[in-house]
Amino acid sequence: MAGETLSRDEVEELCRTPMRVRQLAFFERNGIRYRIDEYSNRIIVLRQPVGAPVRPDSPRPIWRSNKAVV
Known part of the structure; x- marks a missing residue:
């Protein structure tokens, strides 16, 4: 599996059939x-791409611990 797509042989191996319809x-x-x-x-x-696109000018939320301070 080289590159961004699968070759014909890799598609046949994945699907376990050489028939295009199947x-x-x-x-x-x-x-x-x-x-x-x-x-x-x-x-x-x-x-x-997964998730929403990240804009570089959008502010990041501030992380705060949810542990109780003792």
């Missing part, structure tokens, strides 16, 4: 995000 069904059933390029190849994006 591979797409596997992706749908398991909630794997994919897209199809102009050559009808399945492209699985391995890295996707």
Whole structure:
């Protein structure tokens, strides 16, 4: 698995089938995000942005301990 996407062989290994229709069904059933390029190849994006985008000018919340002071 090199790069940002899987190769054809890696897709076949992941889905355990060389048939494209069954591979797409596997992706749908398991909630794997994919897209199809102009050559009808399945492209699985391995890295996707997670969470809300962080703005550099937004203030960070101040951390305070929730332990009781004795």
